[in-house]
Amino acid sequence: MGIDRKELEKFFNRALKPNEFKDYCPNGLQIEGRKDIKNIAFAVSATLDSIEKAIEMRANALVVHHGLFWNHQGSKTLTGPFGRRVISIAKQHINLFGYHLPLDAHPEIGNAKSLANLIGVTSTEPFGDYKGSPTGVKGILATPSKASELQEVLKIVLKHDVILASPGPEQEIKSIGIITGGANSDWKIAAKENLDAYITGEISEYDWHESKEAGVHMFAGGHNATEKFGVQSLQQKVMETFPEVECFFIDSANPA
Numbered sequence: 001m002g003i004d005r006k007e008l009e010k011f012f013n014r015a016l017k018p019n020e021f022k023d024y025c026p027n028g029l030q031i032e033g034r035k036d037i038k039n040i041a042f043a044v045s046a047t048l049d050s051i052e053k054a055i056e057m058r059a060n061a062l063v064v065h066h067g068l069f070w071n072h073q074g075s076k077t078l079t080g081p082f083g084r085r086v087i088s089i090a091k092q093h094i095n096l097f098g099y100h101l102p103l104d105a106h107p108e109i110g111n112a113k114s115l116a117n118l119i120g121v122t123s124t125e126p127f128g129d130y131k132g133s134p135t136g137v138k139g140i141l142a143t144p145s146k147a148s149e150l151q152e153v154l155k156i157v158l159k160h161d162v163i164l165a166s167p168g169p170e171q172e173i174k175s176i177g178i179i180t181g182g183a184n185s186d187w188k189i190a191a192k193e194n195l196d197a198y199i200t201g202e203i204s205e206y207d208w209h210e211s212k213e214a215g216v217h218m219f220a221g222g223h224n225a226t227e228k229f230g231v232q233s234l235q236q237k238v239m240e241t242f243p244e245v246e247c248f249f250i251d252s253a254n255p256a
Helices: 005-016 048-056 080-091 101-105 111-118 147-158 184-192 205-213 228-241
Strands: 028-031 039-045 061-066 095-098 121-127 136-146 163-165 172-178 197-200 217-220 246-249
Touching (some): 005 228, 028 080, 039 228, 048 061, 048 080, 061 228, 111 121, 111 172, 111 228, 136 147, 147 163, 172 184, 184 205
Parallel strands (some): 039 061, 061 095, 172 197, 197 217
Antiparallel strands (some): 028 095, 121 136, 136 172, 163 217
């Protein structure tokens, strides 16, 4: 038992609508493998570690948020770490699917929406803008929280240390914008929309100063840690739609 590769690809296209985004990487099937798919691995990134674990678990497909090909990297030779990743997955005839912005912004199973659900953010709407497309969500905390209290909640949910840049850790937060991963500069959008707080993965030295000086409580919980939830939500959708296919998640020890 299994499903056809084209059937899985059509499912992803319907669910994530990748053609609606002007992304800086190809979304969809990045490396073509075997036609029949019985086992699917899910991971945040197509690292050598996740590829080797997918091979070990005899996966026929690997679905990730961060694929192998990015516009800013240009043409690359199949040498070094990049070559080992591509050759390893191609040699085993594993299909590689990657979905970047479509999995960040999805209003039901995206990274931001999934994290919002876990910390009790309600009344969510699209948030952020990359070439006309949203990149996250914004909403209202069901129970208003002090900045320091929300920091502790995020530590538990993300299983990761959380940096807080705050104009006052004891101030109450009601409205929040969320864009996961490396969207550290988008706290400015939260400030422009008069949101109390902004959650992302990374933070720079100047963002730490400028966000709190602008009155925005900014939380940075790690790029990898904030982007596990979208691909896990997508995995759940696949399991519900294709119960005959075995699915499993490959975690990463990446602390960044």
